[in-house]
Amino acid sequence: xNFGFSISPSSHIMMDDVSRKxxxxxxxxxxxxxxxxxxxSCTATCTAGANAEVSLRRMILMLQRGKDxxxxxxxxxxxxxxKCYLVCPxxxxxxxxxLSISKCLGHDEDI
Amino acid sequence: MMKTFDIFVIPFVVGMVFVLMxxxxxxxxxxxxxxxxxxxRLLVSLVTPQTFLRNIRDIFCDCLLHVKIWKRNPVxxxxxxxxxxxxxxxxxxxxIEVFVLQPFNDYNLSFAQDLGSKLYLPIxxxxxSPEAVSPxxxxxxxxxxxxLALILCxxxxxxxxxxxxxxxxxxxxxxxxxxxxxxxxxxxxIFPFRLAAETTQLMVFWWLYSLDLCxxxxxxxxxxxxxxxxxxxxxxxxxxxxxxKSPRQGFALAEMYSCPGCGLCIDACPMSVDDEKSGxxxxxxxxxxxxxxxxxxxxxAEVCLMxxxxxxxCPVAIQSxxxxxxxxxxxxxxxxxxxxxxxxxDISENICEKGEKVLFxxxxxxxxxxxxxxxxxxxxxxxGERYEIMDSxxxxxxxxxxxxAGKTDAAQAVIAKNTxxxxxxxxxxLVVSCPICYRVFxxxxxxEDIEIQxxxxxxxxxxxKGKLKLSRTKSRIVYHDPCELGRPFGIYDEPRHVVESCxxxxxxxxxxxxxxxxxGSLGSITMSKDKRDAVTDSSLANLMANHPDEIATACPLCxxxxxxxxxxxxxxxxxxxxxxxx
Ligand code: SF4
Ligand code: SF4
Ligand code: SF4
Ligand code: SF4
Ligand code: SF4
Numbered sequence: 001x002n003f004g005f006s007i008s009p010s011s012h013i014m015m016d017d018v019s020r021k022x023x024x025x026x027x028x029x030x031x032x033x034x035x036x037x038x039x040x041s042c043t044a045t046c047t048a049g050a051n052a053e054v055s056l057r058r059m060i061l062m063l064q065r066g067k068d069x070x071x072x073x074x075x076x077x078x079x080x081x082x083k084c085y086l087v088c089p090x091x092x093x094x095x096x097x098x099l100s101i102s103k104c105l106g107h108d109e110d111i
Numbered sequence: 112m113m114k115t116f117d118i119f120v121i122p123f124v125v126g127m128v129f130v131l132m133x134x135x136x137x138x139x140x141x142x143x144x145x146x147x148x149x150x151x152r153l154l155v156s157l158v159t160p161q162t163f164l165r166n167i168r169d170i171f172c173d174c175l176l177h178v179k180i181w182k183r184n185p186v187x188x189x190x191x192x193x194x195x196x197x198x199x200x201x202x203x204x205x206x207i208e209v210f211v212l213q214p215f216n217d218y219n220l221s222f223a224q225d226l227g228s229k230l231y232l233p234i235x236x237x238x239x240s241p242e243a244v245s246p247x248x249x250x251x252x253x254x255x256x257x258x259l260a261l262i263l264c265x266x267x268x269x270x271x272x273x274x275x276x277x278x279x280x281x282x283x284x285x286x287x288x289x290x291x292x293x294x295x296x297x298x299x300x301i302f303p304f305r306l307a308a309e310t311t312q313l314m315v316f317w318w319l320y321s322l323d324l325c326x327x328x329x330x331x332x333x334x335x336x337x338x339x340x341x342x343x344x345x346x347x348x349x350x351x352x353x354x355x356k357s358p359r360q361g362f363a364l365a366e367m368y369s370c371p372g373c374g375l376c377i378d379a380c381p382m383s384v385d386d387e388k389s390g391x392x393x394x395x396x397x398x399x400x401x402x403x404x405x406x407x408x409x410x411x412a413e414v415c416l417m418x419x420x421x422x423x424x425c426p427v428a429i430q431s432x433x434x435x436x437x438x439x440x441x442x443x444x445x446x447x448x449x450x451x452x453x454x455x456x457d458i459s460e461n462i463c464e465k466g467e468k469v470l471f472x473x474x475x476x477x478x479x480x481x482x483x484x485x486x487x488x489x490x491x492x493x494x495g496e497r498y499e500i501m502d503s504x505x506x507x508x509x510x511x512x513x514x515x516a517g518k519t520d521a522a523q524a525v526i527a528k529n530t531x532x533x534x535x536x537x538x539x540x541l542v543v544s545c546p547i548c549y550r551v552f553x554x555x556x557x558x559e560d561i562e563i564q565x566x567x568x569x570x571x572x573x574x575x576k577g578k579l580k581l582s583r584t585k586s587r588i589v590y591h592d593p594c595e596l597g598r599p600f601g602i603y604d605e606p607r608h609v610v611e612s613c614x615x616x617x618x619x620x621x622x623x624x625x626x627x628x629x630x631g632s633l634g635s636i637t638m639s640k641d642k643r644d645a646v647t648d649s650s651l652a653n654l655m656a657n658h659p660d661e662i663a664t665a666c667p668l669c670x671x672x673x674x675x676x677x678x679x680x681x682x683x684x685x686x687x688x689x690x691x692x693x
Contacts, residue, residue, distance in 0.1 A: 076446075
């Protein structure tokens with residue numbers, strides 16, 4: 001039956017179960033990742049985002065919440081074009097953040 | 112009876128044999144590490160008369176006379192060529208003396224003695240034959256003294272440079288480690304010892320001279336003086352058309368050995384402005400490559416802006432940016448990437464009507480500066496040119512930022528997609544407004560049958576064809592040469608013509624191939640915002656040297672970067688033209 005609405009799946013995250021090891025490793029490589037204020041400018045301007053699901057803002061949130069695999073999948077679609085760097089009000093070195101996500105999360109065995 | 116041997120020559124002979132063996136081994140390594148195709152190239156080039164002559168000319172001009180350094184800085188040029196050419200002549204004339212005067216021919220030397228004496232007799236000739244009697248001998252002796260004096264002048268200059276570098280017009284000089292400092296002292300004392308030995312004929316000086324040479328030759332392979340033998344090899348390899356394919360092996364090894372640490376890249380590098388030690392510049396990068404320090408190598412390769420200025424000032428023409436790119440590639444090429452969504456992007460079939468229309472590619476950076484797109488549209492319309500915009504709906508990146516980050520395979524996917532769309536459009540002419548795109552289209556895309564123009568070239572062309580009517584204002588405009596446009600392609604004049612037809616062109620303090628990067632470069636992966644800001648400030652100070660009223664650039668990224676940090680008007684050349692055309 002179609003009620004015209006549906007129930008979203010739960011987005012509940014047990015932070016106790018989340019390992020922040022990989023996020024911390026990432027923060028060491030590119031400390032800028034900690035100063036994001038989730039303004040979304042990067043997402044609004046994203047070249048890849050016009051055709052695929054790519055959002056740096058969400059990637060950073062995912063990482064903070066331990067959803068590493070989703071973040072990694074998103075980062076793998078980035079074109080590294082640098083538009084997000086130019087619009088980021090915090091001056092975050094976004095291309096390095098994106099590259100580091102692939103580098104640090106791409107090799108599980110390292111951590 | 113005249114002696115042909117004395118025990119003091121032994122240190123020299125040992126050193127000489129060591130250095131020859133090391134160089135042979137290094138040569139073997141370079142050759143073996145190169146891919147087979149490069150070895151073939153080298154072989155072919157060595158037997159081709161043209162390249163053979165070019166090799167001789169280049170070795171003479173670059174290794175001995177240091178013509179490139181002369182052009183850049185005559186005092187430094189004198190210093191280098193006095194030492195190199197003087198030393199070369201002393202060795203040559205030494206051999207001529209032994210050969211022509213033949214004072215030792217009366218002795219029956221065994222084969223080994225003969226071979227050994229061939230090594231040391233020309234070097235210690237004056238010890239074994241102190242008196243020049245015949246006129247020929249006197250002339251040769253005079254020449255020897257002349258070149259010795261020349262070398263000593265060179266060394267004096269080097270000494271002054273060490274004490275106060277600004278005397279020779281250099282701000283920052285390379286800092287050397289222990290071995291490099293010791294070998295420098297060895298080099299500087301060799302010739303004074305020789306002078307003392309020849310004039311006084313005291314045994315102690317002959318010993319010192321020989322020991323000093325021995326020390327020099329034992330240290331040579333481990334210090335910057337390895338560039339003396341290596342530069343010659345590098346010239347042969349380069350003239351054969353070989354390029355580096357790895358950060359440390361084969362051709363790259365020859366490049367590493369060939370850096371004399373002259374330090375010209377230090378003052379040139381925009382990263383030096385903020386950093387007293389200038390520790391990230393190419394000379395130190397190459398030193399860390401030689402030391403094989405992976406952490407430092409990576410750090411330095413990733414921070415570099417890839418502006419190419421160090422390469423353009425390098426007297427040895429070491430392609431350090433290529434080495435850094437090779438290193439980045441090794442680091443990142445295997446990172447996962449998923450670009451399957453690219454097939455959603457498309458363009459209508461034959462949109463350019465078989466070349467009737469110009470295809471304009473704005474690229475990511477121009478999309479961030481829509482005023483450039485607007486201006487280009489106006490220019491196309493005023494000039495009566497028919498055009499299509501390839502990425503009016505956003506499009507995709509050109510691929511160069513990915514290449515710069517080392518993700519070469521992913522970049523190839525982007526390149527393939529764009530190539531397919533350009534071909535499908537039926538375009539015969541592609542105009543781009545961003546030098547970053549221009550470079551990758553020119554260097555990596557296979558679009559030989561399509562004319563690719565940067566918009567500065569395109570606008571210059573339509574102005575000179577009389578298609579645009581422009582009114583000149585009195586505004587004094589300084590033009591900033593974008594790194595990706597100037598140094599790799601030499602596009603300096605076209606944008607200047609365009610600026611001149613809109614206002615009064617003024618020049619920056621350093622321009623053309625000496626232009627200072629704006630600091631926004633996508634070339635750097637890790638540079639922090641503060642460091643970038645410092646580079647931008649110094650680039651702006653350089654532009655403001657002649658007090659212009661406004662700044663013009665031909666790169667949307669430069670435009671964005673400058674506009675953030677200055678109060679004076681910054682325009683793209685397209686905007687200037689659009690404003691001034693009627
Ligand atoms: S660098 Fe990546 S995330 Fe940033 S705008 Fe470009 S495609 Fe989007
Ligand atoms: S633009 Fe910068 S601050 Fe804003 S969400 Fe993106 S990364 Fe965070
Ligand atoms: S890289 Fe070139 S400019 Fe720099 S120190 Fe070496 S030789 Fe000199
Ligand atoms: S490419 Fe530019 S930033 Fe990089 S080392 Fe050379 S001069 Fe410095
Ligand atoms: S933005 Fe302009 S000046 Fe800066 S690196 Fe790129 S082309 Fe060079």
